[in-house]
Amino acid sequence: MSPFFPPRLLAAPAILLAAAPLAAQPAPVQFTLANGLQVAFQPEPGARALTAVLAFPAGVRGDAAGQEGLAALAPLALRLGGGGLYGYRDVDEQFENLGASVEAEAGSDFTALQLRIFPQDLRPVLAILGALLKAPIYPDLRAGFARARREAAVDPQTLAFSGLLASEGSGPWRKADMQALRAWQGARWNPAHGRLLVTGPIGAEELKAQLAAALEGWKAGDPPPASGPRALPARGGFYQRLDPGVVPTVVLAGVPVAGEAEETALDLALATLEASAESKAGSIECKAGPGWRALRGKLSAGAGSAELQRLKEDLVRLGQRGLDAPRFAEQLARWRERRLVEGLDAERVLLRAARTAIRGPVAEPTLEGVNAILKRLLRPEEIRILVVGGGAKALPGATVLKD
Amino acid sequence: MKLLRLLLALVPLVAQAQGPDLAIAFQRKQLANGLTAILVRRPGASVVSVRLAARVGSAEDPIGQSGALAVCARALADVAETAEGTAQDPALLEAIDQRWDAVLAERRFRELEAARAGYTLSSPSPDPVRAASLQAAYFEAKARIPVPRTPGPASVLEVGRNLVVLGRDLPREALGAWCEGAAGGLKSLDLRTFYHHRDALASAPLPPALPRLSALLRQEAYPASPIARPETGWTTETAALRRAEVRTLAARAFAPGNLALLIVGDLQWSDVDPLLAATFGGLELREPLPPSLHLEPLAQADRRVFHDMDDHAAYMIAWRVPGLGHPDHPALDVAAGILGGGRTGRVVAHLTEGQGLARNAGVDLGRSGRADGNLFTVWAEASGERTPGDLAQPLGGDIDRLRAQPPSPDQVGRVLARARAERARELENPSRLATAFARAWAQTGDEASYVLSLERLAAVKPDDVQRAVKAHLLERHGVQAVGLRPKRAALGDDTLEGDIAELLTRVVQRQFPNDNMRVGDEVRSQLDQILKLPVEQQRKIRDELRKKAAESAPIQEKQK
Known part of the structure; x- marks a missing residue:
């Protein structure tokens, strides 16, 4: 068995089994394609459609210096550019004609494509997927940038925050060019290191044959760079990216996170601020991005830097005090509920299984573990505050970010 | 089954949608008290999804009591969640009622006094100490009721203009407790957490600008109908709601005849029947509130509303269209899919790509009921400095093309394929299935509206789409909402609007050098008009204003 495909993935079908709607499931099947792609398949005769996740252990925190943010862009660029004879518009039309869908996902340490396909349409959909993977056409990045933003429903603030976390300045999608994307994908989206998880109403042999035919020619390249998660410098502070097209009404305050434990801890903790009236910064909500967690607040008219600091104070206080037992218990109950609801959705189950395969099994959070993470991450020198928009003048005290 | 008199015994219905897959x-039965029970079996599922659908909505809120059903539904959901269906301390709840009534009486007395004195605004209380003490007494009593738990991800609560759906995804063994709580809440209707929810809704922050614009559009489209009110009510009315009044409304709104209980899970009637008998079967037979019908003549004149946005400009155009029961509804559904569905929708592709206008x-x-209250809305949020004027023409053009020419069979087929994919997701996910089914039942009281929706969509031909668009999306019936970007103060000095405002002020000042009041009026009036124009025209105007300002500068210096 490949060292990149540890026995953890065997747990993935078990996760599927736990949440699957039907009681008597056939045994899961694993096989390896000629190009090295490892496939885990859970036959599910009662399902109406096939669900698949193609995941790679390459996330935003693994990007090399000078190429920060590529991991967030690459899966979307693949999807938005097209491949082979299919332009992105052809991909959209073909998929929608068949009732199929393909979505891109990026995290701190993984990137993935999610697919939904009716079984009778597997062949044409795999043909398109094969073209995307074997001969990607990267989009005209100006147009692709707009499409990516729309598709990911990303607002300028969220996008800029990703950029701030990744490279202390530029939005990650503004820097990338076709060559960089090609190099990134060639090195990171290597079939020998990918994991394809599939569930649905199809025979294992038929799936294997169709995958082999469609993905033939998608060859394993060089091994991916050996770099692990990149440590970000502690550069907490107050930043503003000037943009005359955006009114500076939204502020984001957050920290970089890596891995399931940090993500979960921040999710639990920030939700307590969102739910309580404790924050002095008014109405706030939690936001999550690839490799970061933040609070999003609304700026009142004529807000100054003092007002912005209140969000930071809320976060620092949370880090120092941690969660108390009742709040943690409440959030833990919600976390369990979320897991239960996610277990009903085949795509989310598969994505979680893929993350588990990459990150290892996820333990239930504990109060001590969460508070230790909060103490480590929610420090003044780590917390970034970002405002996007405004004309030529920056808010007092803000470090202006430049593209 | 002694407690249950089944009016309709086990009616198995299997809908033949698009293909057997x-x-x-599902199976349906009706209890003696009129409550409909629907069971969708999912053998092997460890989770049960339960939904309680009510065929009522905020449109049924009495005049002056908007928000009543929204508050009521939240209080009922609390009881179901905590499985404490019966009142534990009626005296405590009555004490809060009395203290709130005292606050309300004092407030009304003050308003009456103010009105007598000829003021239109609230005047200070003639006895501020007493007013404060009444408020404090109310809050002190309210604090004795625990604050309701914030609903978790497994909870469902939806209150629309013509539907209420509440429920939960839970382990099978927890179903009994949930039903006990929900039925107990319906039986007692004590609405224990009423005051917590009422005060929270009344003090909720304003929604973001786009939903606000959408609400204004609805009010303009249905100026005299209760369906134009916000689901959570007008703040002042919600804040003044009394528990006793809402209980009276709830008794009829949530009468068993208006309710359906939907269960999706690994259960059979033999599991469900005893549960129903012990819980919902015990609800008293009451006369249900009849479905509301709000007819309003269609205005023919050009109608538009304006609203300041938080950041980007926006434009919406909407038409009143018939609801789910109308034969044209599926064709309009397909038209909506062709224009705005998925990644290939015409409006989406046209406006967001190419020039990147939006x-x-x-x-x-919308989510229409069987008969009325529906809007077909086409909307766009401008990118960068684009104005509503930039969006209006292409949006209108997309509708015009659909009026002039039927869509291609491929486009119609694509909408159906998307709907089939969505149905497949629902069938695989009990939670999605339960919510979609419950929603459709609440809107129509008819299982077929959900079960047969794919068949009805599949029957739509391209010509049907064109005919429905021509019949219902008439140009003269369109209502427009124009969302303007914030003015100069919010934008900074170097924006287009800022430049125009500054230059315009300089030019107008020279026309009326000694009349600041008039300058202000003129600038505001002209600026409002200019900001509605496409951005290219705005740029031209800015250039012209620059020239005018430069031409008159020496004159000003001479005057000095």
């Missing part, structure tokens, strides 16, 4: 098998766009057919 997307058929929905950062986001879409088409919304």
